[in-house]
Amino acid sequence: MSIVVCAEQRDGSLRKITFEALSTGKRLAEASGETLKALLIGNGIAGLADELKKYGVDEVAVVDNAALGAYTADAYAAVLAAYVAQENPALVLFGHSSFGKELAPRAAAKVDCGLVSDCIDINFADGDYLFKHPVYAGKAIGNYKVAGPVRMATLRPNVFPIVESAGAGAVVNFATDIPAAKVTVTGTMMASGDRPELTEADIICSGGRGLGGPEGFKLIEALADALGAAVGSSRAAVDAGWREHAAQVGQTGKVVSPNLYVASGISGAIQHLAGMGSSKVIVGINKDGEANIFNVADYGVEGDLNKIIPALIEKLKELQ
Ligand SMILES: Cc1cc2nc3c(=O)[nH]c(=O)nc-3n(C[C@H](O)[C@H](O)[C@H](O)COP(=O)(O)OP(=O)(O)OC[C@H]3O[C@@H](n4cnc5c(N)ncnc54)[C@H](O)[C@@H]3O)c2cc1C
Numbered sequence: 001m002s003i004v005v006c007a008e009q010r011d012g013s014l015r016k017i018t019f020e021a022l023s024t025g026k027r028l029a030e031a032s033g034e035t036l037k038a039l040l041i042g043n044g045i046a047g048l049a050d051e052l053k054k055y056g057v058d059e060v061a062v063v064d065n066a067a068l069g070a071y072t073a074d075a076y077a078a079v080l081a082a083y084v085a086q087e088n089p090a091l092v093l094f095g096h097s098s099f100g101k102e103l104a105p106r107a108a109a110k111v112d113c114g115l116v117s118d119c120i121d122i123n124f125a126d127g128d129y130l131f132k133h134p135v136y137a138g139k140a141i142g143n144y145k146v147a148g149p150v151r152m153a154t155l156r157p158n159v160f161p162i163v164e165s166a167g168a169g170a171v172v173n174f175a176t177d178i179p180a181a182k183v184t185v186t187g188t189m190m191a192s193g194d195r196p197e198l199t200e201a202d203i204i205c206s207g208g209r210g211l212g213g214p215e216g217f218k219l220i221e222a223l224a225d226a227l228g229a230a231v232g233s234s235r236a237a238v239d240a241g242w243r244e245h246a247a248q249v250g251q252t253g254k255v256v257s258p259n260l261y262v263a264s265g266i267s268g269a270i271q272h273l274a275g276m277g278s279s280k281v282i283v284g285i286n287k288d289g290e291a292n293i294f295n296v297a298d299y300g301v302e303g304d305l306n307k308i309i310p311a312l313i314e315k316l317k318e319l320q
Contacts, residue, residue: 002035003028004089007052008099014048016200017095020160022055025093031124034090041079043069053169061174070185073102075178081110082176084150091129096154104154114146117154137251137274157199158257191246201230203260206249208234210265214242219309226316234266250275264305268293
């Protein structure tokens with residue numbers, strides 16, 4: 001049997017989460033004795049198979065078809081279900097990205113198998129896979145086993161380390177019927193700007209209601225420029241119309257795990273922590289010494305962000 005990673009590509013480039021999923025797949029394959037395979041779906045993407053080979057895959061199955069150029073959940077889920085029917089893998093891994101969050105449940109329903117979403121750890125012990133997934137907005141960690149023969153899981157981005165390794169790396173074409181499209185993509189609007197994407201960013205500077213208005217985000221952007229960071233937001237700032245929803249971090253926004261998360265003027269409500277609590281280092285800047293953000297922060301700065309952030313930017317410039 002095998003472990004299959006559903007590769008995620010956008011506009012002909014593989015997403016970082018794919019390498020995280022492959023590295024995790026490799027570790028699990030070594031523990032369970034399964035082979036590691038990658039499934040690459042799209043149009044004009046066959047050339048990406050070489051990049052996947054760097055992560056120890058035994059085989060890359062490519063479905064390269066003009067009908068799969070624009071991602072639609074219906075078509076991709078049908079391809080996945082057909083591949084799973086042929087391959088009968090023990091485990092299928094996806095990124096917990098917008099792509100994986102939509103595709104994995106559909107594919108699991110088609111295959112009629114169990115799915116654990118937003119995993120922060122997966123191990124193989126005593127002949128079975130063990131999945132860890134945060135519950136109650138991150139207040140507790142649930143441990144799961146899934147009855148086989150097929151299991152599916154989505155992986156929280158930036159949590160699983162990337163490790164390159166050698167593998168046989170054979171490339172095969174997987175031929176299957178593509179169902180007639182129920183949905184047609186008529187256009188795609190990408191967020192503007194050249195900042196890193198939130199879920200892939202190493203550093204995130206986020207702002208909340210404490211910024212006092214949309215103008216306050218200029219300070220956050222200046223800090224993000226000094227750190228080469230992405231800009232995030234609490235829901236209060238999004239609801240107030242200061243920031244677009246794509247920037248929202250939290251239970252009803254994006255789940256992020258950067259190496260450094262700087263929260264300015266954010267109280268640290270449980271719903272916000274649900275989206276950033278697994279960040280490696282958390283810095284809180286808040287004028288209220290009792291703010292909940294200080295309960296999770298590795299470094300806390302108590303004071304007015306309008307004074308602290310400019311001083312911090314000045315210091316960062318000196319250091320550079
Ligand atoms: C079902 C549900 C889902 C939700 N999902 C999300 C979600 O995904 N993401 C999310 O963020 N929230 C979410 N919320 C909302 C959440 O409960 C909070 O209301 C929200 O996170 C508060 O945002 P905030 O911290 O920016 O604002 P506040 O809680 O108002 O905090 C503002 C902070 O700024 C500080 N401050 C003010 N002025 C300054 C200054 N000059 N200098 C320094 N500090 C200052 C204050 O001391 C305060 O701590 C959700 C709520 C519900 C019910």
